[in-house]
Amino acid sequence: MKFTAVGKRVPRLDGPEKVTGRTQYGADITLPDMAWAAILRSPHAHARILRLRTEKAEKMPGVLAVVTGKDFPRNDVEGVPVLAGEAVRYRGEGVAAVAAESLGQASAALAAIEVQYKPLPFVADVRQAVAPGAPKIHAESEDPELSNIAGVSKVKRGDVEAGFAKADRVFEDTFETPWVHQGFLEPHVALGEVNRGTGQVTVWTSTQAQFNQRSDIAQMLGLSLGKVRVIGLPVGGAFGGKIALCLEPIVAELARRSGRPVKAVVSRKDDFVATRPCGSAVMELKTGVKKDGTLVAFQARMLFDTGAYPGAQHGTAASLAQGPYRIPNVDVTAYGVYTNKAPAGPRRALTSPHVHFALESQLDIIAAALGMDPLRIRLKNAARKGDAVAGGLTMPYDAAASVIRTAADRAGWSPPRGAARGRGAKARGLGIAGGHWTVWAGASSAWVQVNEDGTISVVTGAINLTGTNTSFAQIAAESFGLPVSQVIAHQGDTETSPRNDGSWGSRILFAVGEAVRRASEDAKRQLAEALAEELEASPDEIEVSGGRVRAKGKSLTLAEAAERAGEYRGAIIGRGALSDLDYGVAVAAQVAEVEVDRETGQVELKRLICAQDVGFAINPMSVEGQIEGAVSQGVGYALSEEYVYDGEGQLLNDDFMDFRMPTSLDHPEFDVALIEERKDKGPYGAKGVGEPPLVPTAAAIANAVYDAIGVRLRELPMTPERIVQGMRRAS
């Protein structure tokens, strides 16, 4: 089939507004008579709040309202309070919020809030947290044997002990990954306003999930959904960090109490300290193999730091821990563990990068011990159609081996030459890793209206993070046979668009894109029904394509058809709604080439070759952009990004100088290979692409470092210091 609109490189339709600085992000919005909010944050990692008095603050100049956790009918969503209750459980936890005429006045009033704390013993990391006698962060633990367990996920298949008994070799290794920030450049921001007539609260926010936020805000404020309107703003980066509530209920409640619109912007420091960063992990793997490299048993026990409240993605970790490989006997237990840190939240690909760093590093350890090519052990075990992967799911089709082979071929893969490839001051190495991600549909819906002039308006409630609106326009244009320029795709808000789950998990193009395609087909069907009499044909005989409506030799332009259909029937609005597409398993594989300086321990990334099964690239330029951006995040995860805490639970590197994300100097030469099987249930065979490319990157780099200098690093990030220490240990 030849396509006219999908499969093309189309520049983002919101690009001109962004490149000229005209896009209005939250911080750019000023409402009439607007007040400002500031938040008082806990100076303690763990303390009981004995006394909290706000009277003095309320009398400070310019102050309009003060709220604490007690002022919300419900103070938490899924166990995460928005302002502290009886206790504070991490440094930076919000305790109270003030609205005042100016930001300066709001900030000044914070000092007048009286809080008396009783400091409590605190827990700094997951190992300490689960040990007997550890201070209890919450009264309850989800595991009778271990303290401070927020949740447990298990995946079991086959008989792991029998598998180990059959194995020729068993490998046990422990891997660790750090806390990291998602790294979006736009700090959290929200504005709230209340309509005094209807009592309706409107919240403008930089969020990935406006409908989910509407429901969360409504619960917290004790309002019906109809009384809460959430307007998702253009988002200046999110990567999972803008799903959970942050400022939204606070500005809403302050607006209710003050009768004024209220705006809040989180400072960069507070965004690092007190939003929802991605938690660390300690992962113990035990893997049994036959002499020929066949994987026979896999056991993992993993602790995911969820911080002070639930939020760690241990379920995803358990489900994806075995990678895109065929392993008959599996026994995985993943815990979410409380510590006195900010509550963990999602980051692009959730915990899949964590578990693949562990697994893919261990596969290379096994390959080296067996004298096997790392590529061969992966190809040998790559999951095929019908093999069990990802918890209870099976591979829908063969893709893993071809993706891994493509990455290797494009990299000019050559097997390792022994412990190290180079002997000079700078050593080069190649490393390979695979990974997978499952794409789920979730609630997804779209409206497609045929305007009277024959142009098309697409409306969804999906937050347009990655250029999905441009792809929606392509999908509708393809359906009607129109140029993309004849279609406008809008992001509506919770009142002006149909319900959608959030923009997460690489689901939007896959699921909402399919809803747009179905809505387009529905609109075409409505046109045909409206015009059947006029065209003297049954609706089935009427074809809408190439921007025309045709039947039995008669033909109308889409404009003529839309105008007449409107007269006969009112608006032509196609509807697409779904939540149950078959999941997609997205496999990615990468080869990294590094140069390691033996003196300084500095790792320079030379090349990154990425192969990914993308289903079908509706907009290849946008797909490449997703892959390159995700890989860049993976490079930071591998080499430089890490939260560093002092002994008191205080984050030491709460700025971009010390939390080191890749810069323009750190970007490698990318080679991106898109593998398009077109077998998935998304529009035209598309599936999600944004998360998978972050999954293999850290492991590919770790394996390349080993190839270069013969040193295996089991902890991220691989800073120069850790590399030098590793070389010292090895020599």
Add this chain to the structure above:
Amino acid sequence: MTTETALRFRVNGRAHEVAAHPSERLIDVLRSHLGLTGTKEGCSTGQCGACTVLVDGRPVASCMMLAADAADRDITTIEGIAPAGELHPLQQAFLDHGAVQCGFCTPGMVLSAKALLDEKPHPSDEEIRRALVGNLCRCTGYRKILDAIKAYAASKRRPQAKRAKKR
């Protein structure tokens, strides 16, 4: 309380007089007083580059410059590099190469690139990377941004190459 001072600025070719508090920064004058919200604030400590503007042609983190220090100088923001309703060809190159994703770093990125290209129309790859080192981008991995800048620089080279041939 310290009183506000009248400061003169030349922003995007237009003269402005602003009553600014001594603690106000250049970014506050641009965003709050003049309504030029194309300049973004990502970190407030000069580490992300989102607030980059040109002061006398040089890239400056406007969150780190006091308004008083920018007075009487020539300031260019993202709103000023092309006539209203038009795109500078460098902006067009960003669009054509997919160099814009969330867009929050984009105005600062474009201005840093423009400052480099104004001074050095045909920079090497290394010079481009160095010129952008103060502008963080989390979305793109930088490659498409570098591609856009290189393509724009190359498009400026072509007519000259032709002229050289004619001679």
